[in-house]
Amino acid sequence: MDEDEFLRILLSEERKAWQNPSDILLRFGLTRGQRFLDVASGPGFFAVEASKMVGERGYIYCVDTNAKAADICVQNLSRVGYRNFEVIAQPIEVAPLPTEHFDVALVANVLHDFGDPVFVLRRVYESLRSNGVLGVVDWKKMETPFGPPLSVRLNEEESIRIIEGSGFRVVEVINSYPYHYLIRAEKR
Numbered sequence: 001m002d003e004d005e006f007l008r009i010l011l012s013e014e015r016k017a018w019q020n021p022s023d024i025l026l027r028f029g030l031t032r033g034q035r036f037l038d039v040a041s042g043p044g045f046f047a048v049e050a051s052k053m054v055g056e057r058g059y060i061y062c063v064d065t066n067a068k069a070a071d072i073c074v075q076n077l078s079r080v081g082y083r084n085f086e087v088i089a090q091p092i093e094v095a096p097l098p099t100e101h102f103d104v105a106l107v108a109n110v111l112h113d114f115g116d117p118v119f120v121l122r123r124v125y126e127s128l129r130s131n132g133v134l135g136v137v138d139w140k141k142m143e144t145p146f147g148p149p150l151s152v153r154l155n156e157e158e159s160i161r162i163i164e165g166s167g168f169r170v171v172e173v174i175n176s177y178p179y180h181y182l183i184r185a186e187k188r
């Protein structure tokens with residue numbers, strides 16, 4: 001699959017049937033006025049909904065290593081109509097991150113991709129305020145009609161070990177979606 005096709009799929013309306021961004025962000029407790037960090041945001045499937053939810057007094061900060069995805073994310077966020085966002089086209093391992101700043105951080109469909117996921121989540125931990133929420137969404141380690149190969153997926157227990165190994169307290173595991181699990185964790 002080429003890059004354009006991949007970015008198109010990431011933004012497709014059909015995706016909402018099996019991964020609903022506003023429902024997922026609500027489950028992670030995102031509310032009006034909050035500061036939201038989208039780690040590896042892609043073209044903004046979650047960030048756009050997050051922007052609508054936090055409103056003009058909130059703040060959206062997206063990081064993605066892919067410059068094209070980051071550009072599309074800027075366009076999509078601009079269309080929401082608020083100007084309170086920033087999109088950084090850099091790897092999350094080196095991107096500038098403010099300290100003790102965000103209320104909610106999202107790591108969606110990407111934890112399994114990081115070379116050193118504990119390093120990444122420790123950076124995210126530092127960037128969250130006390131009791132801030134980390135929401136992880138990732139592919140169940142089972143056959144699904146699409147998605148990454150089984151060999152690269154992390155099962156729930158592996159993800160929980162990474163999350164706890166980064167300092168977080170796991171609060172809830174949600175299994176209501178067909179292909180993904182959701183893990184809500186908090187900064188201690």
Ligand SMILES: C[S@@+](CC[C@H](N)C(=O)[O-])C[C@H]1O[C@@H](n2cnc3c(N)ncnc32)[C@H](O)[C@@H]1O
Pocket residue numbers: 010039040041042043044045046063064065066069090091092093107108109110113114
């Ligand atoms: C499967 S997409 C998921 C995008 C988005 N989170 C979503 O669910 O729609 C994975 C994204 O992670 C980005 N990515 C992978 N490794 C990254 C890294 N180390 N730092 C920042 N972005 C990364 C890729 O460029 C891609 O846009």
